[in-house]
Amino acid sequence: MNELITITALNKQFGAQTVLNGVDLTITSEKIIGLIGPSGAGKTTLIKTTLGMEKADSGTSLVLGQQMPNRQILGQIGYMAQSDALYETLTAKENLAFFAQLKGVERHQLTAECQRVAKVVDLSNDLTKRVSGFSGGMKRRLSLAIALLGQPQLLILDEPTVGIDPALRLEIWRELDRMKKDGCGVLVTTHVMSEAEMTDSVALLMDGRIIANDAPATLKQSYGVGSIEEVFLKAEREVNAHA
Ligand SMILES: Nc1ncnc2c1ncn2[C@@H]1O[C@H](COP(=O)(O)OP(=O)(O)OP(=O)(O)O)[C@@H](O)[C@H]1O
Numbered sequence: 001m002n003e004l005i006t007i008t009a010l011n012k013q014f015g016a017q018t019v020l021n022g023v024d025l026t027i028t029s030e031k032i033i034g035l036i037g038p039s040g041a042g043k044t045t046l047i048k049t050t051l052g053m054e055k056a057d058s059g060t061s062l063v064l065g066q067q068m069p070n071r072q073i074l075g076q077i078g079y080m081a082q083s084d085a086l087y088e089t090l091t092a093k094e095n096l097a098f099f100a101q102l103k104g105v106e107r108h109q110l111t112a113e114c115q116r117v118a119k120v121v122d123l124s125n126d127l128t129k130r131v132s133g134f135s136g137g138m139k140r141r142l143s144l145a146i147a148l149l150g151q152p153q154l155l156i157l158d159e160p161t162v163g164i165d166p167a168l169r170l171e172i173w174r175e176l177d178r179m180k181k182d183g184c185g186v187l188v189t190t191h192v193m194s195e196a197e198m199t200d201s202v203a204l205l206m207d208g209r210i211i212a213n214d215a216p217a218t219l220k221q222s223y224g225v226g227s228i229e230e231v232f233l234k235a236e237r238e239v240n241a242h243a
């Protein structure tokens with residue numbers, strides 16, 4: 001197993017608000033880590049700071065062994081942001097081809113690679129449509145397809161399944177599982193607790209810290225509850241009681 005992300009004692013404030021308060025987290029190959037926490041807990045901030053899109057106040061984050069920001073490393077990983085960054089006037093196929101080239105997909109593999117990722121997110125029949133005519137869920141799916149281009153060794157997905165129906169959601173999780181078995185490491189944020197159950201480890205971000213990070217079964221046992229949803233609620237109550 002390789003360490004793909006190493007976050008150490010990361011701190012981030014916005015004005016007087018402390019969002020990250022000494023976060024430690026490691027992402028390795030062959031594992032899916034689910035990052036969960038209440039809305040506004042700092043999940044997106046943690047991802048952006050890790051990738052160097054926000055500047056940390058202190059602490060370090062290494063991605064594939066390098067300090068971020070680093071454009072070359074960004075090109076090697078699959079990152080899906082919370083808001084879609086798509087070219088609305090282009091078709092889905094043109095968007096995929098553009099990002100595939102940026103990611104260094106070889107010219108002769110371009111068409112096959114775009115078709116492969118489109119199939120994963122069930123957009124094969126919509127490739128020639130302009131993105132401006134896409135629904136919110138279709139845009140989410142296209143963003144996810146872009147993150148999957150080039151079979152990256154590290155995937156960072158910020159709420160990838162918002163607006164995606166349950167059947168396709170399962171398909172997407174199957175694909176993440178397949179990629180994991182091929183050696184990929186995945187960091188995924190979600191508000192869907194049934195998705196958190198499908199990860200190898202759930203990292204709970206509350207009060208600016210990772211207060212627990214363990215396999216779903218271990219977490220349920222240590223909190224003495226039957227689901228990750230209940231773990232979340234119990235942890236939140238405990239954090240609020242100490243606030
Ligand atoms: N650029 C910014 N300037 C000021 N405050 C910010 C900025 N970005 C985030 N914040 C604040 O930091 C806190 C954490 O936001 P963040 O988006 O990281 O939370 P989150 O856990 O991803 O939330 P959600 O689950 O709702 O997406 C929030 O209070 C938010 O208002």
